[in-house]
Amino acid sequence: MPGDPQADCLFCKIAAGQIPATIVRETQTTVAFRDINPQAPTHILVIPKAHYTNAAELATAEPAIAADVLREAGEIAAEEKLDSYRIVFNTGAGVGQTVFHAHAHLMGGRGMTWPPG
Ligand code: 5GP
Ligand code: ZN
Numbered sequence: 001m002p003g004d005p006q007a008d009c010l011f012c013k014i015a016a017g018q019i020p021a022t023i024v025r026e027t028q029t030t031v032a033f034r035d036i037n038p039q040a041p042t043h044i045l046v047i048p049k050a051h052y053t054n055a056a057e058l059a060t061a062e063p064a065i066a067a068d069v070l071r072e073a074g075e076i077a078a079e080e081k082l083d084s085y086r087i088v089f090n091t092g093a094g095v096g097q098t099v100f101h102a103h104a105h106l107m108g109g110r111g112m113t114w115p116p117g
Pocket of ligand 2: 100
């Protein structure tokens, strides 16, 4: 079924507690944890517990959960006292997506340039 856990998915395993992560917040539908290789002083991943390959697929299938991911990112940014931050959804290997389970990168705590490289 769409959204069901995938046996070979790293983030499904983190969502299920089968692989340890530094969990920041958890809701019924989402988990947020610190990126293992942070690219900014605050670098947190917010994922749906349900497995979808990318953010657009999540939003098509489960728009309320996509909204949960965004709301969590914003609330965590406030908790981390970030007044400026970036939320990134890498979509496709060509722009650096390496884990094919939808996830928001919440990044802040340093200046960033625009456009990104
Ligand atoms: P992507 O490149 O797919 O947009 O982002 C995947 C992110 O997951 C990367 O920033 C990477 O550092 C992070 N990551 C990969 N494996 C693990 C892990 O086992 N634990 C945590 N906490 N983050 C991971
Ligand atoms: Zn997954």
